[in-house]
Amino acid sequence: xxxxxxxxxxxxxxxxxxxEEGFEAAARPxxxxxxxxxxxxxxxxxxxxxxxxxxxxxxxGLTVAVQPTGHGASGAVEGVVLLRTGALDGVEVDPVxxxxxxxxxxxxxxxxxxxxxxxxTGLPGSSPVVGVVGYTLGGGLSWFGRRHGWAADGVRAxxxxxxxxxxxxxxxxxxxxxxxxxxGGGGDFAVVTSVEFDLYPAPELYGxxxxxxxxxxxRVMEAFAxxxxxxxEELTVWANLQQIPGLDPTVSVDVTFLGGExxxxxxxxxxxxxxxPLRDGRGTMSSAALGSITAEPTAPSPGMARAELLRGxxxxxxxxxxxxxxxxxxxxxxRHLGGAxxxxxxxxxxxxxxxxxxxxxxxxxxxRAAQGIRERLGRLVADxxxxxxxxxxxTALAPGESVADVFGPEALARLxxxxxxxxxxxxxxxxxxxxx
Numbered sequence: 097x098x099x100x101x102x103x104x105x106x107x108x109x110x111x112x113x114x115x116e117e118g119f120e121a122a123a124r125p126x127x128x129x130x131x132x133x134x135x136x137x138x139x140x141x142x143x144x145x146x147x148x149x150x151x152x153x154x155x156x157g158l159t160v161a162v163q164p165t166g167h168g169a170s171g172a173v174e175g176v177v178l179l180r181t182g183a184l185d186g187v188e189v190d191p192v193x194x195x196x197x198x199x200x201x202x203x204x205x206x207x208x209x210x211x212x213x214x215x216x217t218g219l220p221g222s223s224p225v226v227g228v229v230g231y232t233l234g235g236g237l238s239w240f241g242r243r244h245g246w247a248a249d250g251v252r253a254x255x256x257x258x259x260x261x262x263x264x265x266x267x268x269x270x271x272x273x274x275x276x277x278x279x280g281g282g283g284d285f286a287v288v289t290s291v292e293f294d295l296y297p298a299p300e301l302y303g304x305x306x307x308x309x310x311x312x313x314x315r316v317m318e319a320f321a322x323x324x325x326x327x328x329e330e331l332t333v334w335a336n337l338q339q340i341p342g343l344d345p346t347v348s349v350d351v352t353f354l355g356g357e358x359x360x361x362x363x364x365x366x367x368x369x370x371x372x373p374l375r376d377g378r379g380t381m382s383s384a385a386l387g388s389i390t391a392e393p394t395a396p397s398p399g400m401a402r403a404e405l406l407r408g409x410x411x412x413x414x415x416x417x418x419x420x421x422x423x424x425x426x427x428x429x430x431r432h433l434g435g436a437x438x439x440x441x442x443x444x445x446x447x448x449x450x451x452x453x454x455x456x457x458x459x460x461x462x463x464r465a466a467q468g469i470r471e472r473l474g475r476l477v478a479d480x481x482x483x484x485x486x487x488x489x490x491t492a493l494a495p496g497e498s499v500a501d502v503f504g505p506e507a508l509a510r511l512x513x514x515x516x517x518x519x520x521x522x523x524x525x526x527x528x529x530x531x532x
Contacts, residue, residue, distance in 0.1 A: 099152075099156040099158065100113050100135060100136045100158075100177070102152070103136070103138065103149065103152060106148045106149075106152060107138065107140070107141065107145045107148055107149065108141035108142070108144075108145055109138060109139045109140045109141035109142075109145045109183065110122075110137075110138075110139040111136060111137070111138050111139075112136060112137045112139075113135070113136045114134070114135055114136065119136075119137060122137040122139070122178075122180070123137050123178055124166070124396070125163065125165070125166025125167075125169035125396075126165045126166040126167045126169070126225075126396045126397075127166060127167060127168075127169050127396070127397075127398065127399050128396050128397055128398040129398035129399055129400055129460050129466075130166070130169040130170070130171045130495070131171055132166075132169060132171060132173050132178065133171075133173065133174045133175070134161070134173050134174075134175070134176050134177065134178040135158075135175050135176060135177060136177045136178070137177075137178045137180060138177055138178070138179050138180065139180045139182065139183065140179060140180065140181055140183060140184065141183050142183065142184065143184065143255070143257065143263065143289040143290075146179065146181070146184075146257045146287050146289055147257050147261045147262070147263055148261070149177065149179060150257050150258075150259065150260070150261040150287060150523060150524070151260070151261030153177060153523050154259065154260055154261060154521065154523050157521070158176070158177055158523070159175075159176040159177065159522055159523060159524070159525050160176065160177050160179050160287065160523060160524055160525065161173045161176045161177070161178055161179065161524075161525045161526070161527075162179045162181060162200070162283055162287050162288075162524070162526075163178055163179065163180060163181075163230075163527075164180065164181045164182060164200055164201050164203075164227035164229060164230055165203070165225065165226065165227045165230070166396075167223075167226050167227070167230070168230060168234065168491055168493070168527045169527060170493070170494075170495050170527040170528055171495055172495075172525075172527070172528075172529070173525070176525060179287065180201075181199070181200035181201045181229075181289070182201040183201055184199035184200045184201040184202075184289055184290065185199050185201045185202055185206075186198065186199040186202070186290070187199070187202055187206050187207060187210050189207075189210045189211055189213075189214065189216070189295070191214035191216065194216060194294060194295045194296070194297075195252060195292055195293065195294060195295060196210070196211060196218060196292070196293055196295055197290060197291070197292040198228050198229075198290060198291060199289065199290045200227070200229045200287075200288055200289050200290060200291075201227070202227065202228050202229075203224060203225050203226060203227055203228065204218065204220035204221070204223070204224050204225075204226055204227075204228055204231070204387075205224030205225060205384075205387060207220070207228055208220060208224065208383055208384045208386060209384045211295050211383065211384075212298075212382050212383045212384040214295075215297065215298060215299045216295040216296065216297060216298060216383075217240065217295065217296055217297075217298040217301075217383035218238075218247070218293065218295055218296075219236060219238035219239075219240050219241065219244055219246075219247040219250060219293075219296070220238055220239065220247075220386060221236065221237060221238055221239070222239070222386075222387070222389070222390045222392060223387060223390075223392045223394070224386070224387035224394070225387075225394045228291065229283075229288050229290075229291055230283065230491075231247065231491060232247050232248055232251060232279075232280075232291055232293070233248075233278060233280070233281070233282055233283045233288065233490075233526075234280065234282060234489065234490040234491035235247065235248050235280035235443060235445050235489055235490055235491060236248055236280075236491070237431075237433075237437075237453070237489055237491070239303075239332055239352045239386055240296065240332065240352070240354065241332075241433065241435070241436065241437045242327075242329045242330075242331070242332050242432070242433065242434060242435030242436060242437060243296075243329045243330055243354060243435060243436055244296055244436055245436040245437055245439065245441055246279075246280060246437065246441055246443055246445070247293070248279040248280040248443050249279070249441055249442070249443060250293045250294035250296075251278075251279050251291060251292070251293045251294075252267060252292045252293060252294065253265055253266060253267040253291070253292045254266045254267075254275070254278050254286075254288050254290070254291050254292075255288070255289045255290040255291075256274075256278075256286040256287060256288050256289065257286060257287040257289060258286045258518065258519075259285075259286065259518055259519035259520075259521070259523040259524055260523075263289075266278065266286075273510075273514050273517075274286065274514065274518065276442065276443070276444065276510075277444065277510075277511055277514045277515075279442070279443050279444070280443035280444050280445050280490065281443075281444040281490075281503075281507075281511050281514075281530070282490055282499070282511075282526040282527075282528060282529075282530065283524070283526040283527075284511075284515055284519070284524060284525065284526040284529050284530050284531075285514055285515060285518050285519060285524065286518065286519075286524060287524060298354060298383045300354070300355050300356050300380070301352065301353070301354060301355075301380070301381055301382065301383050302351075302352070302353040302355065302356065302357045302360040302378065302379065302380055302381065303350075303351055303352035303353060303378065303379075303381050303386070303389055304350075304351065304376070304377040304378035304379055304381065304389055305348050305349070305350050305351075305375070305377045305378070305389055305390070305391075306348060306349050306351075306367060306373045306375070306376045306377070306378060307346050307347075307348040307373055307374045307375040307376075307377075308346065308347050308348070308370060308371065308373050308374060309344065309345075309346060309347070309374060310337070310339075310344070310345035310346055310347055310421075312347055312370055312371055313337060313347040313417070313418040314414060314418050315369070315370045315371070316335060316347045316348075316349060316367075316370050317335060317347075317414045317417065317418065318414070319349075319366040319367050319369060319370050320333060320335040320349060320430070320432075321409055321414075322366040323363065323364055323366050323367065324409075324432040324434075326363075327363065327432065328363070329435035329436060330353055330354040330355050331351070331352075331353045331354075331360070331363055332351065332352045332353075332431075332432065333349060333350070333351050333364075333432050334349070334350040334351075334429055334430065334431045334432070335347070335348070335349050335350075335429070335430045336348045336349070336350065336390075336427055336428070336429045336430075337417060337418070337422045337427060337428045337429075338422070338426070338427040339421060339422045339423045339425065339426065339427065340426065340427075345421060345422070345423075346374065349367060350389050350390055351364060351378065351389075352386070352389070356380075357379070357380055360378075364378075377389075397459070398459055398460055398461070399457055399458070399459060399460075400457070400458050400459075400460050400466060400469045400470065400473070400494070401455065401456060401457045401458075401473075401492075401494055402455075402456050402473040402476075402477065402494055403453065403454065403455045403456075403488050403489070403492035403494075404453070404454050404477060404480065404484045404485070404488055405433075405448070405450035405452070405453055405484075405485045405487055405488055405489075406430075406450055406451070406452035406453065406454055406480065406483045406484060406485065407450055407451075407452075407482070407483050407484075407485050408451065408452065408483055409430070409451070409452050409483075410483070412480075412481065412483070413430075413452075413480060413483055415479075416476065416479035416480045416481075417430070417476075420475070420479075422456070422472075423472075424458055424465060424468045424469050424472055425456050425457060425458040425469060425472055425473070425476075426457050426458055426459055427456070427457055428454065428455070428456045428457075428476065429454065429455045429456075430452060430453070430454050431452065431453040431454075431455070432451065432452060433448055433450065433451050433452060433453055434448075434451045438451070444503055444507045444510075444511060445489065445490070445502065445503065445507070446504070446507070448489075449485075450485045450487075452483075453489075453492075454476075454480070455492065456472075456473055456476055458472070458473070486501070487501060487502060488501055488502060489502065490502045490528065493527075493528050497528070498528060499511070499528050499529070499530050508530065511530045512530050512531060515529075515530050515531060
């Protein structure tokens with residue numbers, strides 16, 4: 097306890113130790129279904145606090161786990177010091193160089209707002225409240241990944257605190273090994289305090305969600321397959337089954353298109369054969385409004401999820417999704433990948449050979465509900481059968497899974513070597529450590 101208590105005299109930010117008032121709230125991740133039995137929480141006031149904390153942890157044999165939000169929390173943090181980086185909140189956009197530099201506490205919504213003012217976009221996912229750094233360290237599957245690849249592919253540099261507490265700027269020239277590891281290999285190698293990455297032109301953007309009653313599910317899935325079969329890289333299409341408690345079940349399609357409405361509607365014409373929708377929210381939009389498409393919760397909530405990459409999409413896949421209602425799941429989403437994601441990538445994951453990604457989510461309001469969700473997730477994956485490739489993105493891991501489900505043997509061996517060399521004492525720990 098004295099080792100943790102000593103931190104208060106070293107840092108400008110707040111330090112909370114287990115048992116103190118406010119500790120439980122500070123230790124809680126965004127995913128409220130995950131318990132985090134940490135020993136202390138440090139809310140860094142800046143990069144100097146991060147350096148001081150890591151140096152202290154190194155001296156005292158402590159472990160530091162970094163967590164801006166906790167969307168990807170695994171719960172494997174017993175006895176560690178949880179580092180919150182919310183105060184590292186700077187956002188700088190250079191419209192001439194088409195780059196952004198953001199602190200480790202910044203969420204995607206702020207980046208998109210700043211970039212949209214110049215007709216630019218980053219490579220965010222579906223939620224505006226997900227942290228940029230954690231998402232990018234996990235690779236980052238974006239709305240615009242089909243056009244521009246992994247979010248990590250666009251990183252130009254990281255500013256880090258290494259496992260000894262030293263600060264450095266890391267890029268492809270200064271430290272190729274560490275730069276490679278951080279661009280999609282997770283946060284197990286150093287504490288990232290800021291990241292600089294490319295922005296991309298988005299002078300026109302069309303997108304939104306179309307919703308039908310669940311009775312149209314099979315027709316929607318057929319139309320989805322037809323649309324994606326010839327989709328240009330500028331078009332991204334996701335199909336969803338939703339079963340929100342208290343509401344009628346629905347099926348929907350989410351789209352973004354880096355271009356104008358007229359061409360987008362031609363590309364999406366197969367959707368018209370489904371029948372009249374309940375709602376059609378598509379239209380010209382700002383890249384700052386991407387979060388409105390799926391309208392995911394922005395407040396912390398509990399969730400149990402499973403994700404898989406699929407080798408293809410066929411009639412068997414459609415039957416696996418539509419023959420049994422998703423309940424007790426809240427929803428099942430199928431994303432079309434391919435395009436730039438399928439091409440060579442200098443990241444630990446590399447090219448995404450699988451053209452589809454399925455993500456299923458339930459809300460475990462009780463132990464009984466959690467068991468039902470777990471069983472339904474298992475049946476869904478079993479029904480998808482040989483289409484499931486067996487590997488998944490790092491940001492898609494769930495408790496009980498590991499990085500062995502993500503990286504190939506060569507990449508994993510290299511990541512583990514870098515971890516041993518850069519952090520032999522295990523001072524820094526990510527949600528899913530490369531050591532297991």
